[in-house]
Amino acid sequence: MTTKTINLTLKVWRQNRSRPKGGFENYTAKDISTDMSFLEMLDVVNEDLVLSGKEPIAFDHDCREGICGMCGAVVDGEAHGPLKETTLCQLHMRHFKSGDTIVIEPWRARAFPIVKDLVVDRSAFDEIIASGGYISSKTGGAQDANNILVGKEIADKAFNAAACIGCGACVAACPNASAMLFVGAKVSHLGLLPQGRPEAKTRVHNMVRTMDRLGFGNCSNETECEVQCPKSISIREIARMNREFVKASFS
């Protein structure tokens, strides 16, 4: 069986760390196998660029299997591209047609400054996590698994929230560049479990304030985040964070 190949025109955002402004450059991606992932397609383009003595396109990636949260770009106006529930590394070229022009932009948010080309600095997320996205527990010998009982329904809910890989697509997709889906997922995932309850109040208090301080926008319930999230985190996590915040503020 021979693989199908396609030819594409790419409009890619190029920007240097030292420059306040960037711009689009056009590239052609020739003979791209439709079995390739989007990142592999960029690899091919970069090989050509390197061979012709040009600076390759910088983009973030690590696992390339949709679990680490490193990759991501806005492709034709959608975070991680047109396929739902899929990270950019898991988006395959068979979802594009030969002759397509693809516009590739970095996540755009004041809180995520551009490092280079498609690479943005997401340490704002680390700062939010450091302000409360953890539990403080003594790590001794491993406990018996059934020492603390957690109902199946609660465990499932916590797991759904914990599926967040922190890629930042929610911020990129939100018309207001709000980080509330990310923070909601973390507050929910930890707050639903008994181990997370003792710090629930300070957690939501600190994480929300850190998020605000870092210059993210405010949720206006557009729900673009949940439809573009590669892990389908629901805005119900934001509602849960809102409840936790009321509880924490008025008690």
Place this chain on the structure above:
Amino acid sequence: MNWFVDTFRTSLGKKFLMAVTGLGFIGFIIVHMMGNMTLFVGHEAFNAYVEKLHGYEALILVAEIGLLSLAVIHVTTGLLLFLGNRSARNVSYTVKKSGGGRNIGSATMPYTGFVILLFVILHLSNFSFVDTTDRTMYDVITATFSSWIYIIVYVVSVAAVAIHVRHGFWSLFQSLGLNHEKYMPALRMISIALAVIVGVGFGLIPIYIGIIT
């Protein structure tokens, strides 16, 4: 800082203010619309309703102060959120595309809100700050809607209110943390139904008074 003020200075706190004041407005417009429905019964019924309403002076004063406070909070908080959101996305995307989440209501909240604000000022000057010593309220209304311009301005403004409510109603529950798969689908349907009811209910008044009668 005082914990209460500090709470409402956060992003979530501002959302609560929008939600609670928005809910207050929705309560008001439903009651206001029910009262206005007497217009369709006839001018005696409407004038009787206005007469009766103006009998409860103290109650009206309380309601007016309440609505004014809601408006001040809703508009200033909405403006702060709008400006904050604009600065959070400092560079806009070249390709703007919805993944299917937003709708006409959600995408236009600040703009429909601004239209409503202008409309409320016009509306109060048309019907609240008017002298009715030697004419009835019904006369004031028929005089206003004898003009084409007023009919169009009112219908457009009512459409703005309907579009605002289309997103605002379900959104306020989400902002207050009330979202569960059991009732959220119903709230979303009610949001659309309410928008249609408000749009048709208020929108028919200028058309009925100005064109049909």
